[in-house]
Structures are given as C-alpha cells and as structure tokens.
Amino acid sequence: xxxxxxxxxxxxxxxxxxxxxxxxxxxxxxxxxxxxxxxxxxxxxxxxxxxxxxxxxxxxxxxxxxxxxxxxxxxxxxxxxxxxxxxxxxxxxxxxxxxxxxxxxxxxxxxxxxxxxxxxxxxxxxxxxxxxxxxxxxxxxxxxxxxxxxxxxxxxxxxxxxxxxxxxxxxxxxxxxxxxxxxxxxxxxxxxxxxxxxxxxxxxxxxxxxxxxxxxxxxxxxxxxxxxxxxxxxxxxxxxxxxxxxxxxxxxxxx
Numbered sequence: 001x002x003x004x005x006x007x008x009x010x011x012x013x014x015x016x017x018x019x020x021x022x023x024x025x026x027x028x029x030x031x032x033x034x035x036x037x038x039x040x041x042x043x044x045x046x047x048x049x050x051x052x053x054x055x056x057x058x059x060x061x062x063x064x065x066x067x068x069x070x071x072x073x074x075x076x077x078x079x080x081x082x083x084x085x086x087x088x089x090x091x092x093x094x095x096x097x098x099x100x101x102x103x104x105x106x107x108x109x110x111x112x113x114x115x116x117x118x119x120x121x122x123x124x125x126x127x128x129x130x131x132x133x134x135x136x137x138x139x140x141x142x143x144x145x146x147x148x149x150x151x152x153x154x155x156x157x158x159x160x161x162x163x164x165x166x167x168x169x170x171x172x173x174x175x176x177x178x179x180x181x182x183x184x185x186x187x188x189x190x191x192x193x194x195x196x197x198x199x200x201x202x203x204x205x206x207x208x209x210x211x212x213x214x215x216x217x218x219x220x221x222x223x224x225x226x227x228x229x230x231x232x233x234x235x236x237x238x239x240x241x242x243x244x245x246x247x248x249x250x251x252x253x254x255x
Contacts, residue, residue, distance in 0.1 A: 003032025010046035019054035046194035060104025091202035097186035111142035
C-alpha cells in the first residue's frame with residue numbers, strides 16, 4: 001500500500017510510502033489519503049501524524065499522471081480539495097512531520113498541520129511558478145495563514161528551495177529536530193496535544209481555527225456556546241471533578 005496507516009497509543013500514523021517516486025501522489029495515493037482521513041474519525045484515534053517515507057515527504061502530484069487530461073480534469077475538485085479540507089478540518093490534532101522535500105501539493109499537505117515539525121534535512125519547493133502555473137491545493141491560503149503575506153509572496157513566487165532553517169524562521173515549520181528523532185518527536189507531540197477529553201480537543205481546535213477570521217464579539221459568543229455544551233456532558237463534568245480532586249490532594253500534601 002502506498003498510503004500506510006497504523007495506530008500507536010491513540011495516534012493514527014499516516015505515511016505516504018512511494019519512495020521510488022519521491023512520494024508523489026497518483027490516483028492510489030489520493031484514494032489512500034481520503035481513506036485515512038475517514039479512518040481518523042474512529043473514536044479510538046486521539047491525534048494524527050502525517051509523514052512520508054524515505055528521502056521525501058511528498059513531491060506533489062505525480063507529473064506523469066498530471067499530464068493526462070483524464071486524470072487532472074477532476075483531480076483538484078474531486079480528490080485534492082477534499083483531502084486538504086479533510087486534514088484542516090480534523091477534530092483531532094494533526095501533527096505533520098516533514099521528513100524530506102515537500103514540493104507542489106506536498107507543501108499544502110505540510111501546511112495543513114496544526115503543528116508542523118521538520119527534520120534537519122527537510123526542504124520546501126513551491127514549484128508552481130517555475131512551471132508557469134498559479135498555485136493550487138489551497139497553498140495561497142495556507143501559506144499566508146502560516147507565514148504572513150509578504151513571506152508567502154517571497155516563498156511562492158521566488159520558486160527556490162527553502163531549507164529547514166529558513167522554513168523555521170518564516171513559520172513554515174514550528175520546530176526542527178534531527179532527522180533520526182523526527183518520528184519520535186511527532187508521536188510525542190501528538191500524544192501531548194490529545195490528553196484532554198475528545199470533545200474538549202475538538203471544540204478547542206474549532207475555536208482556534210475560526211479565531212483569526214471571526215470578530216472578537218463573535219468569538220466570545222462561540223466560546224461561550226462551546227463551553228456551555230461541554231459542561232452539559234457527563235464525561236466532561238467527571239473529568240473536571242477528577243482534576244479538582246487531584247489538585248486538592250496535592251495541595252493537602254503541600255506539593
């Protein structure tokens with residue numbers, strides 16, 4: 001399978017596994033990513049890690065397939081758009097571990113993460129301008145969201161490769177680690193983000209994602225509605241009571 005899915009202590013690991021083509025996305029890979037996104041809705045999944053295998057994270061759309069009109073006619077709207085929307089809309093934390101080069105649509109997959117980690121040897125190549133094309137796969141939205149407008153212009157139109165250090169400084173990445181500990185760091189990060197009850201995590205992610213576009217007044221109302229809904233949940237009330245008991249016990253012991 002070119003999209004390999006496994007689960008480790010509540011973390012769903014989605015790995016693009018087509019090293020002979022630098023993990024480029026053909027029909028099988030696109031279908032596999034859609035299936036993986038559907039799998040992420042399983043209640044036993046608390047967080048998701050997306051990464052690649054080998055020397056590349058993802059080289060974007062398979063160029064050999066992309067030149068076929070029958071492949072490209074519907075691939076953006078029917079496959080890539082649902083994949084990007086599905087990743088960005090996950091109700092569980094998505095940690096992306098960029099293990100090598102991310103190019104073209106692969107950059108958008110990387111930027112879809114709530115947290116973006118990179119190995120020291122990773123790099124980003126927007127590629128579109130060099131081909132005479134404008135960007136797709138949400139790159140013009142995701143890059144501005146991550147980097148700000150000016151850096152996004154430099155990155156997307158500049159056409160050159162950005163290494164891990166420049167990606168970190170420009171906020172394409174949140175953290176850079178040595179290549180050999182990238183996967184372990186991504187798993188640990190995902191587990192740390194998924195410690196709260198699932199409903200709490202989902203509500204918090206929805207609020208954080210809408211916060212940059214909503215007015216303050218609208219966000220205050222959304223926060224109040226979300227908290228009211230959580231307080232109506234027996235699971236949440238029990239979790240709060242358990243947490244308060246633990247705090248009281250530590251205070252009694254003088255910790």
